[in-house]
Amino acid sequence: MINDNKATYHEIDFLLPAQRFNIQFSYVSEKGLPFIREFMLRMVHVAPMTRNEISTYFGLSKFETEEAISDLMERGELTINEFGKLALTEKAKDYFTDIGDSPKLSEVYDAATSITYELLGFNSIKQAGDKASWHNGISLDVESAVLSRSESEAGKHFQIHFHELLDKGFLPKSIDQSSANKPSVYTVNSVNRLKQLPFRLTSRFEIDMDGLAVERDDFEALKDSGKAHELITDKLMGLSKRSNLAEIAKAMAMLDDKETLGFFNNHSICLKSLEHQRTAEEQESSKRCSLLGPIYSDENWDLLEASLAPILQERLSSKTDFAQEQLIWIAPSDPYWGKSYKLQAALSRLLTAGSTKKKKLYEPRVYVPVSGVDDRSSILQWDRELKDYTKHVSGLLEGFMDGNVEVILLEGELVVVLYHVSYPESLPVSLPIGFISTDKNVVKSVGEIIKEYLSGQSAFDKPHDCGSLKELSSNKSRK
Template identity: 35%
Template sequence: MEESKVQYNEVDFLIPTQKFNIRFSYVTKKGLPFIREFVLRLLHITPVKPAKLKEFFDFNEKELEEVVNDLVDKGDLSVSEEGDLKLTEQAKGYFDDIGSQPTLSAVLDNSESLTYEIIGFNCLGPKHKNSTWKNGIALKADIEKVSQSESVVNKKFQQEFFQYLDNGWMPFLTQDEKSKPSIYSIDLIKKVGQGPTRLNINFEIDVDGTPVEYDSPGAFTDNSQVEISIGQKLSEMSFTPNLESVVQSMMAFDDKDTIKYFSSSSIDIANLVLDKNKGIQSKGKRIPVFGQIYSDASSQLIAEQLSNFNKYLKKSKKFEPRKFIWVSPTNNAWAASTKASNFWNTIEEHSLISDGKQKQRAFTPELYLPISDKGDRRTISKWIMEFGKKESLYGVAEGFLNGNTEVVVLDGVFAYVNYHVVLADYTPLPVPIGYFTTEPKVISSIMKLVNDYVNGISSFDNPNKFGKLTEL
């Protein structure tokens, strides 16, 4: 099936939330005791003489007197001039129609814990579990709204109470279509927790090279405020056009093919997709690629290569571990998804193979992450938080091919090069585009270029490689 659009980037937006304990009173309907109910149901059909009531329920004189007096005291019965027992207007109000079950309104107390995102104040329900402030782009809520969040939730809870019931968020409130409970009063709203919820947004381009407007279908009851906040955040990030710099990176790799998919203002998606599909079908040694390296399609491509490589090693009696290097680009949209850290976990899992008795290292994984210097504690902490406290994480000086190029290479097996391209007035995020290759000479050339930078120096006595992040 021909693709009508392709995903070029994806981002997890981290939306601030707050959890509230809400104590409230509600009005509901409850049934009546057996005798009271059926006496009233009989009289709702027609008034009767006391003797008829006695006969119908097989009361003795004392029982009849007690039942009648009790219902009169409760304001449910009166006696007509003809001596018939009949319902008062109060008791008639217990019934919806003839023959229905009589019910009384009752005010009951209850409490619930609900989580709200605090940009548009959409309720996320009682069982929502927050995410973490990592691998994503954080959105900020309006400070004034945050300071008044308990008041806003008070209003929202009352306005949306019936929707919460329909969502099944308060199953303890027995209800049917004719007698839904309703709010009587809000007694207490207290903030008891906070954190982010994660909203994944895919960014796409259609086959004509036109960016597709991003959206978040069904994420919340009302997406409008969150989408405004996302738009504002993307505008703030404001990536600088870099095609000229990317072309220089292509020249460094002696890559004469990728540039053909670019013009100064657009990307030839149709031919890129066509060439990619041809390359996959023919099992070519070079395949054009599009999107983040940790996207589903690209990570699957790399995982398949690693699986095949490990199968090959298992058949070999002796082998030395290869070197696996991932050099990240320098832009703040990179790794803004849990798929980035999940991808690295997958790489580490494939780095060891087992013969059933012991594990052997197939390759040594090294992830090089850009930092300004050894004292860049903020960035170092950020990378460790996002990828974990791993021995495989290294700090490297910012500026590998001007920060616009990303490389994954397994020595002698494959290489994946991604250029993160920003065209003027085109897409809100960089467009990763490049190639995957299994050509030995090309892999060797790419590995050399990467090693030259990682092991090089930026100035006298200032090596590009700062060492393991856990040791900085």
């Protein structure tokens, strides 16, 4: 959790517009010459020679000598000087850089390639296809003028960074690089935009031991991260929420969670206190495990699966039918929740763990916040974000624990509680902090709060449980 006196408290994907281009170009490449041709030219390059001298040196017959010389003269590489000796033409002299060097012949070739450039600094990028999605991330905007001139910018950067593209393997393998001198671009013949797609930049938000925000790291894929960080900062300012510390304290009091409350200081949380608590929990084999960061982060999800494993193993061995028992996941009303591709991986693993070939161990049900069954915007947005899992997702009327608390509950067995703390005076994004517990009393207490909210309603015709997202989105699409 803590490394180099700092810890990651959130991990968010930002989606930078990128475009894929088809680029037709010509390039110049040097190649060596056939043995006899090369060495004849090398000898004459040192000093002009007579036909007899060439015949004697190479051990050729008169016929063979005449044939070889005629070929070179027809190619415009040999001529007769004023002394009647064979000498190099100006064309052939250009094959050499120094006396004794091997001659290299430059030729122009045509080729084509497809390259993706992000549209902020026009860095060439490679990205896994399964992450080329506009979902589970915060979209960044570039100026419309950049979009309109993207083809000319791509062509310009292609020419400037041709050798770099060659080294990184972005260009066709047919381009020969065996020569000491690398091929060089001759001309860009055409650039055609194929499609627009997102380039996913993962930003880790960290705090130091006192809970103060640490400067964000640069992105390895970008030569200069300055502009990207500026865009991100502007975007975060637009998403910033007021402080919810009072509501968080209220939620902790409702759950009688004194441990998490004890981590807070004047800035955000004290990492040393959190570290001491985690150490004590491990040493005492506690039924509680404190968490920092999104539950779908790699470290936290591993902790959740480790806590679930013995429960699921016991269910697998039991004769009891668990097919109707739900594992409930309530998402908070937080603008940064789910803005990571890791949410997709977590949902996939959750579904996989819920059943075997022989038995159903639980039925997952994810609740996402909406303002009601008529909240067309949120319903369609969640449908896009969770499109592969909509049959396991329901809408939940906003307001569960003021929208600040995320809960995962396997009734009677396990609970995860994460408070999403908004403290804009100190931190640029919300800070998820909480715990996993298998303590029966804690699980029961949280379970009762969830049950009461799910079965309640805010008005006569406005139940908290808005129903299946699949049905809600289908109804919206028909309207």
